[in-house]
Amino acid sequence: MEKLLEEFSLGLFFWHSLIFIALIFLLKKFAWKPILDTINEREDGIKEALESAEKAREEMKLLKSDNEETLKKARAQRDALLKEAREMKQGLIDEAKDEANQEAKKIINQAQETIESEKNAAISDLKKQVANLSVEIAEKVLKEKLSDDQSQMKLINDLVKDAEIK
C-alpha cells in the first residue's frame, strides 16, 4: 500500500484526468454521437426494409389468394356454362327427336290410311269385276246348259230343292 502511495503522482493524475475528460467530450461530439447515430439510422433502415419486405410478402400472399379465388370463380362459371350448354344440347336433341317421331308417326298414319283406302278401292273394283265376270260366266254357262228342256227342268228342280231346304 505504501509503495502504491509512493508511486502515486499527483501531476500524472491531474494531466490524465484532464486529457481523458476532454477526450470523452471531444469524442462524444466528433465521433461517438455521429457514429452511433449513423449506426442507429442504418439499423432502423434495415429494420424498416425488412418490415416492408414482410408487408410486401403478406400483400403478395393476399393477392395470390385473391387470384386463386377469382380463378376458382371463373372455373365454376365455366363449368356452369358448360353444364348449361350440355343441358341445352340435350334438350334440343330430345325435342328434335320428339318432333321427328311425331312426324314419322304422322307420315306412317297417312300412309296406312292411303294404303287402306287404296286397298278398299282395289277390293271394290275387284269385286265389281269378279261380279261382272261371274255374271258373264253364268250367262255363258246358262246359255250352254239350258239349251234343252230337260236340263232346264232339272235346274228348276234343284233350285226349288235348295229353296225348300233353306
Next chain:
Amino acid sequence: MIPKHFLIIFASFLSFGFSTSSYTANLKEVDTKSYIKEFIDHHLKDSHSFGITSYTDENGKKVYIELPLPVILYDNGFKTFLSSDFKHGKKTVNSGDSYYRMNYDNNRIYKTDKDGKIMFDDSGKILNEKPIDFSITKNVVVIIFTALFMFWLFSNLARSYKKNNGIASGFGRLFEPVVLYVRDDIARPNIGEKNYKKYMSFLLTIFFFVLFLNLFGLTPIGINVTGNIAITFSLALLTFVITNITANKNYWMHIFWMPGVPTLMKIVLAPIEVLGLFIKPLTLMIRLYANMQGGHIVIMSIIGLMFIFSNWIGSSLSFVLAFFLMIIEVFVALLQAYIFTILSALYFGFANEEHEH
C-alpha cells in the same frame, strides 16, 4: 491528410529531441542481474524524459538517446525547465531562488539546497521537500498521443459515414464492429435499454483508451501507462463519480436502508454497502494496475533471463517463453480493457436499476 500532419509534427518533435538531448554520463560497473532489476524497475515507473535507447561509447561513458520533456513544478508559483537539465540526476537545477534535483532511483524531483544534497532518514526515506510535480512526463506524452490518435481515428470514422452514405470506410472501419460490440454486448445488457445511451461516450472512450494504452505498452518503446496507479486511480474515480452522480433513488435506498430485510439487518448492511461503494472502484483500479504492471514485469524478467543465461539452451528457451507470454499479454491487454469497461457498465447498471417489490 490528417495522418500526414501528425507524422510531420511527431517527426519534427523527435528530431528536435535527438539533436539536443544526447549527453554522456558515467557508467557504474554493475552485474547483469542487478542491472536487469534496475532496468525493469525503471521501466515500470513514469519518467521525465522519453528514452529511446542508450549505449556505452568507446570511452566507457553511457550515452542516452532520449527526448527531453518539460518539467513543471509548483512550488510558490510555477517553475518550468527541460528535464535534460537534470542530466539524469547528476545535476542540480536552479530555478528562481530554489534548487531542484531529480532522484534517479524513483524518478522524483526534490527541493534541495545549493549543493543538491538529498537527505535520507534511518529507514532510507528521503527527507527533502517535494514540490508538486505537474511535469509533462513520458506517460503524459503517451496519453496525449493516444488521445490524438483516438480522436483522429474515430472522428475520421464518423466523417467517413457522411462521405460514404452511412457506410464506414478507411482504417476506422476496423473498429466499427468493436463499437457495436461495446454497445450491444457491454452497455445494453448491463445497463439496460432505457438508460444505456447516456453512458455510451464514457464506455467507448474508456474501452478504446485502455485498450490502446495496453497495446502501446507492449511495444518496445517501453511505455507503461495503464500499469501506473495514478492512471488507474483516475479512471476508476471517473467510474465512481459517474456511478454516484447518475444513481437513482432506488440505488441509494439499497445502500443505506436495504428494503425487504429486518430493521436490524438494515443497520448491519448499511456500512457494508457503503464500504462496497468504495471497494468496487478500488478493485477496478487495482485490477488494471496489477495486471498491466505484472505483465510488464514478467515479460521483461523473461527477456532479462536471456541475458542472464547467456547460453544457447537457456536463452532460446527464454525466448520461446517470452514469445508465448507476449501473445498472452496481447490477450490480457484486450481482456483488461474489456473487464474495466464491462464492470463500469455493470456499476452504471446498478445505479439505474429499478426494483419492483
